[in-house]
Every structure is written in C-alpha cells, then in structure tokens.
Amino acid sequence: MSQHDLTLIVGKNAPRDEINRVRHLIDGAWTDGNGEVFERHSPAHGTPVSLISKGNANDASDAIAAARCAFERGVWSDLSGKERATLLLKVADLIDENRPRIARLEVLESGKPISQALGEIEGAADIWRYAASLARTLHGDSHNSLGRDMLGIVLKEPIGVVSIITPWNFPFLIASQKIPFALAAGCTCVVKPSELTPSTTAILGELLIEAGLPAGVVNIVNGFGDPVGSVLTTDPRVDMVSFTGSTAVGKTIEKAAGDTLKKVSSELGGKNPQVLFADADLDSAIDAIVFGIYFNAGECCNSGSRIIVHEDILDEVISRVVSLSQKVPFGDPLDPETKVGAIIHDGHQQKINGYVREAVAAGAKIEIGGAPIQIDGLPGAFYGPTVVSGLTPDMPIASEEVFGPVLSVLTFRTMDEVISLVNDASYGLSAGVWSENIHTCLEFARRAQAGTVWTNTWMDGFPELPFGGVKESGQGRELGRYGLEEFLEVKTVQMRIGRTRANWI
Template sequence: MVMTILVTPKTLANHTIRDFRMLIGGQWLNGNAAPIERIAPSHGTVVSRFASGTRANAEAAIRAARKAFDTGPWPTMTAAERSNVLLKAADLIAARTDELAFLDAIEAGKPISQVRGEIAGAVDIWRYAAALARDLHGESYNTLGDGTLGVVLREAVGVVSIITPWNFPFLIVSQKLPFALAAGCTTVVKPSELTSGSTVLLGEILLEAGLPAGALNIVTGTGPEVGAVMTSHPEVDMVSFTGSTGVGRLTMSNAAQTLKKVSLELGGKNPQIVFPDADLDAFIDAAVFGAYFNAGECCNAGSRLILHKSIADDVVARVAELAKKVKVGDPLDPETQVGAIITPQHLDKIASYVSGARAGGAEIAHGGDALDLGMGQFMAPTILSGVRPDMAVAREEVFGPVLSVLTFETVAEAIEIANSIDYGLSAGVWSRDFDTCLTIGRKVRAGTVWMNTFMDGASELPFGGYKQSGLGRELGRHAVEDYTETKTLNMHIGNRTNWWMPR
C-alpha cells in the first residue's frame, strides 16, 4: 500500500504568465510562429510562453555568434576582463535566485527547495569558471635545440552550440556556458522547449553583466526545428549536448557532417553496490535520496540497488519504510521532496516499465502507481524487488522514481552486474572495508564512483561517463580547456640551411 505523504498542489491562478523572447545578436526577438505554451506538470495550467524558434532563427543566431567570434570583442578581451564579467554574472544570478528557482519549479515540476540549492550550486560553478578563465595557459619548450623555440597556445574553439535538457534547466546550462565563455568562445544556446524560462532569464543577466552582443544567443524551440541546425551548421565549431542517449547519437551524426568537436553527457543506469559490512543507516537514506531525487528524472539517479543476498530482504524493507515518508506533491511547497513528472507521456512511459517488470516476475515492494492529486501528474516512489539483470527495467533508463533491486553473492558477480549494461555514468559502493571499496571503484566502468556516499559533487570534480553515457567531461580544472584548440608555434632562430643545397 502506498503511504507516501502527499502535498496537494495549490492553485497558480494569481501567476502572471510571462512571454519569453529569443536573444539573437544582442536583440530580443519574437518568433514568427505561434508561441510554445508550457503547462505546469504539477498544476495543469499554462505558466510560460516561449518564442517558437525556426530554422531561420537558428541560422541568424549562428551568424551572430560567428560575427562576434571573428570580429570580437569577446575573444580578444583579456582573461581578467572575461573573468570579471562571469563574476558579475554569478552575483546577479545569486541576487535573482528566487525568480530563477520559481521558473524551474513551475516549468519542470521540481521542488522549490531543491531548485534553490541547484541555483546556489550554479553560482559556485560560474565563480569557478571565472577563476579558470585567468588560469588558461599554454606551454613553451626551449629544449629543442639552439635554433628552435616551441610554444603551444590554447585558443578558443570558436562558435559553440549548447543544447540542454528539461530536468535541470539552469544547473546544466551552468555546467557548460560559463566555461565556453571563459575560453573566449561565442555561443548559441537552445534550452528544452519545456523549460526555457530560466535560460532566457540568464540571457538578461549576462547582458547586464557586460557580455558583448552576439557572445550569447538563445533560440527557444524544438529539436527538429532548431537543434538540428545547431548541430549540423558548418559555421558551428563545437556542440555540447546533454540529453538522452538516443538524441545524443543523432547529435553526433549531425556533427560528423563537418567533423565538429562534440561533448555529450547522456544517460545512466547507475548502481549502488552494498556489502553486509556497510553502514546501513547511512545507506538507506542515500538509497532513497539517490532513487527519488528530482523524481528520478536524473541521469545520475541511483536506480539500481545491487545488494548482497544476505542483507537484501532487510534492506528492501527498510528502504520501503523510509520511502513511505517521502513528501510528494506541490513543487512550490518548501516541504515537498518529490515533485511532478515532466509530461503525461513520460508518466505513461514510467508506468509501462513498472508494469513490464511486474509481468516479468518482479515484485512491487512499495509504490508502483501514479498518484491522483487533483491536478498535474505524479508518480509514487516505487521499489521493484526480485529484478533480474536481463529485465528492461534493470538495463534501460526509466528516468522516473523507480528503484530496481538486484542481488549478488561475490564481489566478481557484483562487478559483472554493474558493468553488464550500455551505460557507465556513475556508481556507488558501500562497505567499511577500504579494499572492497577500492576494488569496486577500479573495476566498475563509470565516470564517477562514490564510496559510502551518493550523488555528492563539486565544481572541481569532473563529470561524465563511460560507454553510451557520453563523450568528454564537464566541470573540473580542465573544463575551460575543453572549449579550446591547441596550436603549435614552431620558431626557428638564425639561418636555416636549405635541404637541396649541395654541401
């Protein structure tokens, strides 16, 4: 029986619907087509309208970014000047936290308290990128002989297309844009057509911070109409995309037409491997958090528990008991922990995974159903026990609050189960034995392995995955370098002997 605490959504009747425009070449523009209306997934009412960008809008934005890169001034400004703009932007983001958080909460159905934390994290990322802007440097080699000096430069890659998803609208654009700008690149950004509000607001903030016209362009609209142009246009030098693995493949295919540099942060099916000697009190909380944070609509979600058989029944019972206390409901209520599912279609997809697993022999230890709160779409935190490694729910990204429980007996078996899927974004291991943790950490093929914690992070730590979880890394001390090309200057000193002259 579902005993999850429900928080009924309040009305948004007094909310003023905002019409968001596109930013192209420093000018705010309306679309030529009918605007995109965003219906709040939690309240069922229109909360935002976005300009419906077209191919022509995307091409205009790319031209503006190209001109801004080729003629300046952003790429030719000193690192200190660029850093100062990013620092001012960080301050302005912090000052408008409530406004940004409200937009992400109503458009994505995210709990307002959670979003405020994400905005704070984004502020830290912008400040970190500002510091890296001043640390970007090349190399010199004066050991190549008396007649040779070698200098290696790092230059901005050029025009960067940035495409972001709906699940973390402001946080994910902040994992990309400040580093591209810090390197001296100019950019075209396409947020999800479901959650564009906070990204457009970021455009206002950056112009106020002193970013020159054309260095940032924002085109709202759909992937087929706008994203396809941004990933294939010959004037774009690099694409940075976060989203599903399927769309990532399409992005890579489009970019291959002109051999663009590509950075992809894609899906995950992340395991938490738990041994009998683990601190189970700490783990139980991490299991519930990892599975249900952001309603499970998170590439880093800990959606697979791989439990030692000797503790499996006890752990499942304890996780289910804590899951009953999770507060599901109105994202605008500060007490809410799990908000709404992004669209009715996505809710149906989540439900189909649950029903398919149940038909295949898995048991529902908690939840399993959609919740009727009178408006919007919500899913009960769900636990599936008795899941086999070959089941779809154990291998594919559900992207919802669904936790699959599998079991193992040996370390080798746990590693095999963890590595048996197409993804490799993150993983967790729980044991008081450091040898066990280190063995799992080195053998599991994932970009991040947490030991006795889960879903921690910092601006200094790289983020990205193995296998079909993506290409490249975001964040970390090399994040600005990812938006650069290296150039070698090989300088000859003195006379040079022509090779064809007789000796």
C-alpha cells in the same frame, strides 16, 4: 520579461503568476523571430506558465551568424582572462540576486520542489565563479628542451562557435555547466533550451546583457529539436556541439554533426548502480539510496536507479528502503516541505508506469508504489515512490533508464559477480560502492566502468571535479579544468631562434 510575485509561501491553490513571455535572444536583441508561439503549462498545477517564441531554421541560422560574427571580430575571444573573469563574476552575483525569481519559474515549468530549485540556482552561481577562476589561469605550454636554437610553444585557443543544447530536468544548472566554461575559453554560443523549460535560460540571457556581455556572444533560440536543434548540429559555421539529454538523441546528434566533422561533447543517459557489500554502513547507505532514486523525482541522469545488494543483507535493505520511502514528502512543488514534485508530463509518466507493469508481468515484485498518485487534488502528473525486487539483469527495468522514482533491486555474492553486473550495462555514467573496507572500495572504483565512482556517499558534486560518462553515457567532460579543455583547440608553434638550420639543398 515580466516581473513575478516572488513569494515562496503558497497554499493549496494553483499559482496565479502572470504568463511569462519567452523570446529569442539574437545578436544582443530580444526578438519574436517568425512570430509563432507555443505554451508551457505547469506539470504539477496544470496552469499556463510561459508563452514561448517558436524558433524556425531561419531564427537558428540568424543566431549562428551572430555568434560567428562576434567570434571573428574578437569582441570576446580577444579579451584578457581577467576581463572575461570579471564579467563571469558579475553574472554569478546577478544569479544570486535573482535566485527566488529563477527558482520559482524553474518549479513552475519543471515540477521540481522549490527547496531543490533554490539550491540548484545557488550551486549554479558557484559554478560561474569557478569558471571565472579558470579564465584567469588558462595557459598553454612552452618547451625549451628542443635544442638551443628551437623553442616550442603550445597555445590553447577557443574552439569557436558552440551550439549548446540543454535538457528539461536541470535547465539552469546544466546551462551553467556549459556556458561559463565556453565563455571562459573565449568561445561564442548559440543556446537551445528544452522547449519544456526555457524560461530560466532566458533570464540568464537577461543577466548576461546586464553584466555587459557583447552582443552576439551568447544567443538563445527557443523551439524544438526539429528544426532548431537540427540546424545547430549541422550548420558548418558551428565548430562544436555540447549536448545533454537522452542517449537516443545524442546518437542522432553525433551522426548529424559527422557530416561537418564538428566536435561533439555529450552527457547522456545512465543506469547507475549503488552496490552494497555485506559490511556496508546501512544507516548511511539507506538514506543515500532513498535520496538517489527520489531526488528530482528520479528524472536525473545520475539517479541511483538500481541497487545491487549482497544477498546476506538483502531482506534488511529492502525493508529499510521501503520504510524510509514511505516518509519521503511527495507533494506540491511550491510547498517548501516537499522533497519530490511532479513528473515532467503525462506521456513520460505513462512511460515510467509501462516499465513497472512490464516488470510485474515478467514476475517482479512491487515492494512499494508502482502507480501514479494524486497530490492534494492537483491535476498534475505524480508517480509514487516505487521499489521493484525479484529482478533479473535482462529485464528492461533493470538495464534501461526509466527516468522516474523507480528503484530496481538486484543481488550478488562476489566482487567478480557484481563487477560483471555493473559493467555489462550499456551505460557508464556513475556508480557507487558501500563498504567499510577501503580495499573493497578501491578495487570496485578501479574496476567499475563509469565516469564517476562514489564510495560511501552518493551524488556529491563540486565544480572542481569533472563529470561525464563512458560507453553510451556520452563522451567529453563538464566541470573542472577538463570542462574548460573541451572548448579549447591546441595549436603548436615551432620557433627557430637564429639561423642555425643547415640548408636541405
């Protein structure tokens, strides 16, 4: 892997980094696989960033074989929790040491702001440390209340070989929400990063080798869903698939994995509401709304992409959201002052704009934005801060995941009405409520169908707390002790002490 200029101080010109070479990691060795390559260009600057080995079905199969062999040999699963934790902690330290390098490549491939990328890498290291603590505290149960001659033991064992498929919007962070928990459980892995943002996963592979992870425990295959992702979800040597991405792809994976009855844990889309009651603290709520929709350019499953506002405060909320939106620094993602960077690619920008244009044609009102913008002459895809009001719940922009910096505004009058608006959506990833009345917040939290409910805040996150959705937002959980449990199988052992059982015949 090439070394890079780590300076984060840049001018208006496109970056002049070397093109980063990204290879597969299979059985502890970096390989070009079949020899085919493809290129990734910066979505903000238009310059080439990475030259990536393009995996095929044979490369994926080889990686699965390496993971299967490593698991069966017990080179990782047979280690003690202390030994696993020690290595995970080494990886966390190495992530900290390499943070500028990882963050810069993440910016160049994804278009996100450098300040955000640096924060995400720091958060990822914290997750690895938390996973290490779980490795030390993993245990089963015993039951000594089954009679004086019986002892019941419940063992928790690694599920086996896990295929991990990660998206382009948070490539390093989401990999770090999966891999360390799988490793803490004793599993082996085959990882397929998004073809748009593979470089930081490759760096993670380097750090795992440097930390001393045995060959074959974590393998990385670059490429596209067809054929690499298809092999990783259908091969009978794989015991589990952990996937983060769109609901449409998640459904395809569920169907493909069904033929071999392998476990699937999925974190999918969201159309997450922030509900503002009439007594909301608007100073805090407005800031959280603007953060919730423009963070990562809205390319975030947890984006607060719709607000449902009590009619009594609607005009004030819209006015203040628009005013604050005008102050958000959109710009060159390598500029430390930038808060919102580029859209991942032109095709996705066109999709975002299509939702807005369709809403306008149906009678919606654009309060601000509603079109692509130019940033300092950069050739990349940038979409302006956008707020759309006058919506009805059946409009696609109000019910479907736009995945861009576009805020949909709906209204309500009663708790029953807003709960209906929240729960009628096909998604159920997260929701938020703003009210100074604790009873209002608790009632909303109990009734909202969502994996996470924030009260008087938005998008706080901690490694200790589980994350995941209901309905078409996926199944299973990441982070917290529940995130470790996903990678474990439960085995019951029943032991008779002494020869006290009466013969059946």
